[in-house]
Amino acid sequence: DSGVTQTPKHLITATGQRVTLRCSPRSGDLSVYWYQQSLDQGLQFLIQYYNGEERAKGNILERFSAQQFPDLHSELNLSSLELGDSALYFCASSGENSGNTIYFGEGSWLTVV
Amino acid sequence: AQSVAQPEDQVKVAEGNPLTVKCTYSVSGNPYLFWYVQYPNRGLQFLLKYITGDNLVKGSYGFEAEFNKSQTSFHLKKPSALVSDSALYFCAVRPPTGRRALTFGSGTRLQVQP
Numbered sequence: 001d002s003g004v005t006q007t008p009k010h011l012i013t014a015t016g017q018r019v020t021l022r023c024s025p026r027s028g029d030l031s032v033y034w035y036q037q038s039l040d041q042g043l044q045f046l047i048q049y050y051n052g053e054e055r056a057k058g059n060i061l062e063r064f065s066a067q068q069f070p071d072l073h074s075e076l077n078l079s080s081l082e083l084g085d086s087a088l089y090f091c092a093s094s095g096e097n098s099g100n101t102i103y104f105g106e107g108s109w110l111t112v113v
Numbered sequence: 114a115q116s117v118a119q120p121e122d123q124v125k126v127a128e129g130n131p132l133t134v135k136c137t138y139s140v141s142g143n144p145y146l147f148w149y150v151q152y153p154n155r156g157l158q159f160l161l162k163y164i165t166g167d168n169l170v171k172g173s174y175g176f177e178a179e180f181n182k183s184q185t186s187f188h189l190k191k192p193s194a195l196v197s198d199s200a201l202y203f204c205a206v207r208p209p210t211g212r213r214a215l216t217f218g219s220g221t222r223l224q225v226q227p
Contacts, residue, residue, distance in 0.1 A: 002156065033214055043203065043217040056214055090157065092215075100145055100164055100207070102215055106156035 003027065004105035006091050012111045018079040021108045023091030025072055031055070031094045032074040033102060034066055038087040049074055081112045115140035115206050119218035126194045127226050134189040134221045136204030145207040146187040147215065148178055152200045160202075163187060174198070194225045 003026035013019055025032050034046040036059075045058035049068035060066075063081075068074045078085060092104040116139045126132045138144055148160040161172025168180045178189045187204060201222050205215040 002158070042219050045214045045216065048214050058214065092157075099162075101147070101159055101162055102207070103159060104149070104157040 002103040002105060004091055004093050004103055006089075006105035006108050008108055009106065010109045010111075012113060013081060015081055015083060015112055017081050017112075018077065019081065019110065021076040021078070021089055021091070021110075023074045023076070023093075023105060025074070025091075025093030026095065026098070026103055028097055029093035029095035029103075030072065031102075032068055032072070033092040033094075034060075034074070034076050035090040035092065035104075036087045037090060037107070038084075041087075043090075046076070078110070083112050086110055086112045115144075115208055115216045117204050117206050117216055117218035119202075119204055119221045121221050122219075123222045123224065125224045125226060128196050129193055132191050132194045132198070132223065132225070134202050134204075134223060136187045136189065136218060137185050138187060138204070138206045139185065140206050140208050142209050145209060146178075146180060147205040147207065148172065148176070148187075148189050149203045149205060149217075150200050151203065151220075157203065160189070194223075196225050196227055199223055199225045 005024040007022045030051045033048045036044045046060040047066050048056040052068050066076045088107045090107045092102045094102045118137045146163040149157040163170050163180045171177045203220050204218040
């Protein structure tokens with residue numbers, strides 16, 4: 001158990017809809033990262049937050065957004081969903097006590113139909 | 114920008130034989146290197162890392178990796194493979210400064226045959 005918790009584990013939704021994925025980082029970790037894993041694109045970095053502030057942006061679409069709240073949990077919002085957004089979305093966290101290691105949650109499986 | 118290459122999509126070994134999963138990287142400055150493993154329908158599990166120090170690092174489940182700066186490689190190894198090692202393995206690099214998110218390779222599927 002990495003200590004990173006993601007909900008929901010599985011989600012099926014229709015095209016055009018909006019979903020929110022939730023992540024609780026490891027206790028004490030200030031950084032949260034979101035990654036997308038798809039068959040054709042591999043593991044893609046989406047966005048990083050540090051203590052509530054956006055720290056770095058990767059290949060995140062404009063239809064996607066994220067935020068980190070004062071209690072350090074994070075949410076990834078995906079809107080106007082397309083079939084191609086079907087993927088496994090990972091949240092990860094790191095902090096001063098992780099020795100430069102980034103720990104991943106189990107992921108949220110999103111299927112867009 | 115940093116990048117990672119895993120030249121083999123799949124590696125097959127017999128149980129009990131040594132295994133190697135290859136990784137090369139490109140990054141400015143001294144790299145932070147990682148190996149993660151993904152079992153079917155599971156998340157990414159941290160195996161081991163190289164930050165500094167001894168070029169041979171040991172990790173979970175009997176895995177080790179050798180950092181070679183001149184060849185910019187960080188190959189994952191295990192002296193004796195188990196069927197239960199069959200999984201998808203990812204190499205990743207994290208720069209020491211700047212945008213510090215991990216950049217992953219494309220993954221190598223390890224199949225250990227009984």
